[in-house]
Amino acid sequence: MIPVRCFTCGKVISPAYEEFKHRRDAGEDPKKILDDLGMDRYCCRRMLLTHKEIIDDINPYQ
Amino acid sequence: MDIIFNRLDENSCRFQIGPVNTAFANSFRRAMIGEVPTLAIEDVRIYDNTSALFDEILAHRIGLIPITTDLSGYVKREECSCNGEGCPACRAMFTMSVEGPGMVYSRDLIPEDPATIPAYDNIPIVKLTKDQKVVVEAHAILSTGKMHAKWQPTTACGYKNYPLITIGEACDGCGQCVEECPRVVLEVHGARVKVVPGRIEECSLCGLCEKACLGSGIGEEPAIKVSFEKKRYIFVVEGDGSLPVKQIIVHGLQFIKDQSEELKERIGEISGGTGDEKQE
Numbered sequence: 001m002i003p004v005r006c007f008t009c010g011k012v013i014s015p016a017y018e019e020f021k022h023r024r025d026a027g028e029d030p031k032k033i034l035d036d037l038g039m040d041r042y043c044c045r046r047m048l049l050t051h052k053e054i055i056d057d058i059n060p061y062q
Numbered sequence: 063m064d065i066i067f068n069r070l071d072e073n074s075c076r077f078q079i080g081p082v083n084t085a086f087a088n089s090f091r092r093a094m095i096g097e098v099p100t101l102a103i104e105d106v107r108i109y110d111n112t113s114a115l116f117d118e119i120l121a122h123r124i125g126l127i128p129i130t131t132d133l134s135g136y137v138k139r140e141e142c143s144c145n146g147e148g149c150p151a152c153r154a155m156f157t158m159s160v161e162g163p164g165m166v167y168s169r170d171l172i173p174e175d176p177a178t179i180p181a182y183d184n185i186p187i188v189k190l191t192k193d194q195k196v197v198v199e200a201h202a203i204l205s206t207g208k209m210h211a212k213w214q215p216t217t218a219c220g221y222k223n224y225p226l227i228t229i230g231e232a233c234d235g236c237g238q239c240v241e242e243c244p245r246v247v248l249e250v251h252g253a254r255v256k257v258v259p260g261r262i263e264e265c266s267l268c269g270l271c272e273k274a275c276l277g278s279g280i281g282e283e284p285a286i287k288v289s290f291e292k293k294r295y296i297f298v299v300e301g302d303g304s305l306p307v308k309q310i311i312v313h314g315l316q317f318i319k320d321q322s323e324e325l326k327e328r329i330g331e332i333s334g335g336t337g338d339e340k341q342e
Contacts, residue, residue, distance in 0.1 A: 001115070001123070001186060001188060002186065004123050004185055005126050006217075009217050009218050010211060010214060010216075010302065011217040011300070011302070012181075012217075012303065014186055015182050015184045015186075017186070018184075041218070055188075055189045056189070058114045059114050059189070059194075060191075062112065062113075062114055062191070
């Protein structure tokens with residue numbers, strides 16, 4: 001699951017993840033998406049850019 | 063002391079403050095981060111959790127959700143007349159009961175008090191598949207950022223000195239400093255370099271323009287000099303949604319005032335005066 005807040009500054013970033021993922025998978029430039037979503041600082045930007053979602057891989061083994 | 067707002071929104075603001083000294087600017091910053099109380103979920107009672115996340119991870123994620131706070135409606139648990147047992151005056155209750163499949167969002171936290179709700183309704187908490195279930199009861203309490211970062215009302219909160227750029231007579235308008243400046247603060251105007259109107263506050267005091275000026279072969283001393291006003295500060299305060307930034311600023315200042323008055327009183331007790339007299 002995407003962390004609720006940015007590790008460094010504490011900004012709530014998780015609500016932006018679903019839109020980010022959707023638009024990135026559609027082939028849009030991540031820079032533009034992050035700018036649109038109001039992620040100004042590089043600490044918040046890396047939270048979305050470098051996140052790997054594994055919940056779907058874990059869920060079958062519950 | 064005066065405060066000039068350049069920008070003031072619900073969740074972020076930028077203002078100049080001056081004349082103040084560094085000690086005041088820093089205590090103001092620290093007061094806003096660590097001393098303004100907000101609500102955050104502290105205790106989570108888990109009745110059922112068959113999701114992929116452990117109970118403690120689930121509780122941690124719920125705790126980080128900012129809760130809109132009405133400071134007049136709540137008191138701190140240790141100051142409450144219930145002696146910390148928990149009552150509607152010191153605790154906001156939430157219940158959440160979700161069955162999969164689907165994503166659990168912060169909007170699924172059902173508040174007892176309709177004015178005390180999660181600041182964002184679309185924070186994903188956990189993804190559930192078929193037959194998974196989460197049933198929890200969460201208690202939010204009032205506390206400050208020095209206890210835990212989840213009670214900080216601010217995210218980015220900092221200050222810098224007000225920049226001061228002086229361009230001397232030796233400037234020949236070669237424009238090398240303009241090219242070097244990463245914040246686009248300078249421009250060539252005729253045969254001289256000048257600061258772009260309204261962009262002086264963007265200057266980060268990096269000094270690259272000074273180096274570029276020296277590199278252009280102007281001599282020993284650069285024509286452009288970057289310094290700062292010692293008694294003027296630019297603050298940037300960003301809220302997390304639990305309190306409007308205006309309230310954060312007011313409560314931060316109030317905290318400093320209360321502390322100073324207490325200090326004055328204590329000094330008065332020790333020295334036997336009111337604290338107003340000058341020490342011999």
